[in-house]
């Protein structure tokens with residue numbers, strides 16, 4: 001199923017993200033976690049793509065397994081930094097062969113040894129989106145950043161480039177995580193004003209350990225509300241309590257989003273079936 005069909009129904013949907021193993025040695029533990037999450041039958045599942053395509057073969061095989069073994073619609077991520085037009089075409093052909101219909105098209109983070117951009121086949125995600133749309137019928141998503149992308153000098157440039165993604169054929173957007181829903185509501189208002197009307201999936205990260213939150217904030221510059229900081233301060237040294245509090249915080253965010261008409265919510269479930277299951281269970285009468 002194409003995800004735009006799902007979003008057009010206008011009913012609340014909950015989906016989960018998983019990531020492929022970094023090496024073949026942890027393939028079976030990742031596979032096991034992915035299977036447990038797929039067995040929850042979420043609206044769809046996204047499978048990330050290793051930086052610079054390092055784990056590309058696993059992304060397609062995991063997405064294919066989700067579809068064929070569990071009947072859950074997969075969304076396969078694809079990054080274009082360091083990729084060639086040929087490698088992208090091969091990857092798309094493989095996805096098509098496996099019956100995958102949805103791709104999240106990203107630039108990816110630029111590795112230190114990436115070389116001179118003048119020699120790259122793609123510079124921005126919008127180049128990849130246009131290329132995918134030119135050669136295939138995939139439903140294509142893109143990333144967006146309610147607090148601005150870390151490399152951006154200002155929000156208005158970011159917004160202009162986001163519009164380029166839409167003009168290149170992007171069918172829907174998924175947001176970077178945020179911990180204050182007002183940031184998303186404000187962002188939605190601004191992008192709608194700028195003429196971006198595609199469905200926007202809200203990305204929610206359940207923070208289940210204190211170390212994780214420090215890393216996230218360093219990488220993405222995400223704002224932490226005082227209420228959230230207090231939870232981390234109080235429970236960060238007690239893993240079980242932190243997990244319970246992180247799940248409760250994420251659940252509250254999701255309920256507020258649904259109540260405010262944001263129907264598509266994607267959980268960055270980080271290969272943690274117990275976290276995905278608990279959030280789904282917390283929303284059992286709402287979904």
Ligand code: FAD
Nearest residue numbers: 048049051077106107108109124125143149151152161176
């Ligand atoms: P772009 O849209 O190309 O934007 C990158 C930067 O370039 C932004 O600052 C933007 O403002 C700027 N820009 C865009 N167009 C132009 C232009 N024409 N001229 C000048 N500047 C421009 N990474 C992975 O490696 N694998 C994944 O699976 C993955 N999944 C993700 C899923 C989501 C939902 C999100 C939000 C991020 C994900 N990422 C993933 C991280 C992402 O790859 C990085 O944030 C990366 O730095 C930017 O990717 P992008 O697709 O947003 O790039």
